[in-house]
Amino acid sequence: MIWKDEYKIGVELVDQQHKELFKRLGNFIQNVRSDKEDSEKKEEVEKTLNFMGEYVAVHFDAEEELQKKYNYPDFENHHQIHEDFKAEVADFQRKYRENEYDEDFVMEFSGRLLTWLIIHVASTDQDIGEHINNFRKKEEELN
Ligand SMILES: [Fe+2]
Numbered sequence: 001m002i003w004k005d006e007y008k009i010g011v012e013l014v015d016q017q018h019k020e021l022f023k024r025l026g027n028f029i030q031n032v033r034s035d036k037e038d039s040e041k042k043e044e045v046e047k048t049l050n051f052m053g054e055y056v057a058v059h060f061d062a063e064e065e066l067q068k069k070y071n072y073p074d075f076e077n078h079h080q081i082h083e084d085f086k087a088e089v090a091d092f093q094r095k096y097r098e099n100e101y102d103e104d105f106v107m108e109f110s111g112r113l114l115t116w117l118i119i120h121v122a123s124t125d126q127d128i129g130e131h132i133n134n135f136r137k138k139e140e141e142l143n
Helices: 012-033 038-069 075-098 103-142
Strands: none
Touching: 012 038, 012 103, 038 075, 038 103, 075 103
């Protein structure tokens, strides 16, 4: 499992979704590295890509809803980062479908995906957690 508890941002829903993303990506990489037949791998990769494409969108929406709810000041910038990432996944999906199964191509992409996810979750998303939890603390103090 590539997930680490230190990646938590302290917001339950977001942490759960991040954990799921790491789990899926871990399985994805394991599958590509396995000694299964290419045809079997191709099918698995296809399935995971479809799932990831949808799940990433659901997750980003949920995260952005929270940012709006708590007036997160860096919302616009964060939204753009999410949009760029979705575009990158969609671009890969398109190239993947157009070509024969190419392990190097898939490995390179999954490596980029993993790096992005770690940096994003371990750093960029931490600011949201801090903002939301400060907000909640202040709210509690007022009540
Ligand atoms: Fe994010």
